[in-house]
Amino acid sequence: MGEQHVVWLYAVTRRLDVARFPATTGVAREPVRIVEAADLMAVVGSVGAGEFGEDALRRNLEDLAWLEATARAHDAVVDIVNHFGPTVPLRLATVYHDDDSVRASLVAHRGEFDTALRRVTGRTEWGVKGYADPDSIANHSVEEQVGDVGEGTAYLLRRRARLSALQAAESEAAAKAHRIHEALSRIAVVAKRQPVPHAELLHKRAKIVLNGTYLVDNERADEFADTVRTLDDQHPGIELDLTGPWPPYSFAGVDQMSP
Amino acid sequence: MSQLPERINTDHENVERGLASLVLTIIELLRQLMERQALRRIERGDLADEQVERMGRTFMALEQRMNELCDQFGLTAEDLDIDLGPLGPLLGNDFDGSG
């Protein structure tokens, strides 16, 4: 008897041109395939229960290297599906016992998938991060006029000057981030500010002041990218980082309904 | 019977260094809070010059001592911090170890 398999769900879409869909492998290097039900197509892969079963998943998800490889592979499949049409990405580690269970789930959640697919049709998710340039703090530093005072007093006055400079720089960066988000929100269909990701996962040590994600009509994608560039120029001291196009991870959830 | 998870590092020096950085982080946080409190008192102008001078010297000495302790444990300013997620770092770039 061979290894037990479970079914990993990547994404749900309505129609996939199967003839044009390239041979793709997923999180276990398994060939990705389609399961159909309720006028929906689920993109799935059969993966070994030894690595992706309940206990194994619990263990493996704590291994950052495994998590990274799996997250990237999951995202890669979702991304390819997304190139073929409106796609609802599933969260990592949505796993079923077999194809029948997947079909049952498609039927059970048909309404939600329909709503989500409608919302993301013709739209793309973009991410914009804003990093505050630490040097901008220097611009706020004012040499405190230290008169004829003792060294303890001089020390406190220097500290006070430094703290006010920091405070001013942070306020300014926050205000700029707010303005940038407002401007981008006017172009986006839906816009969200997200919590700042964990610093250990970031390559930059600069302070993040904006972590925005935006669902943008495809006709306005160029305008959106241009606006990011313009805002970047208009706000010295803030470096903007545009990522995308992303599958609509942040906007496909039914709980995230927004007018 | 379950085994100890591998990721718990029981290396003695690492544990000591980790504890030292945690304790020093908290001391540094308190130093900063007290310093800010002191600066507010100064701004309010209800402290005599002599009091301000004495406070300043106390904080200077405290900072110097902190730097010495950091050196002793091989810690840098960056080690003395806790990431508060969306709130940013606990101490941030305020503590630069040089005053």
Place this chain on the structure above:
Amino acid sequence: MTSSRNSRAGLPQPLGNSGGHDSANLADILERVLDKGVVIAGDIQVNLLDIELLTVKLRLVIASLEAARQVGIDWWEHDPWLSGGSGKRELEQENQRLRQRLADLDRDALRELDEGPDDG
């Protein structure tokens, strides 16, 4: 400005080169595939919030802050020195409030610093 992932300006295209996201930052991917994406119950229930790595490394501090906030310990949100980004007026108000709240602590702290009973 920098841009990453498939940095071609414009629309998602059918398969330029597959998997063009190797350049994408791990944080960008994780925050999407873990926090976002449609959540439906699979047969295999793995609550991502229970995963220790995520909980400890990514969420513990946030979670404990949430817990603290729930019991009303939320001074870091209101102290402009700590949270940053507050207006001048808020700073004044906050100073006012903190002065009152910390008056006792203040007195004690200064007494220590003064190394004497005279606290003004």
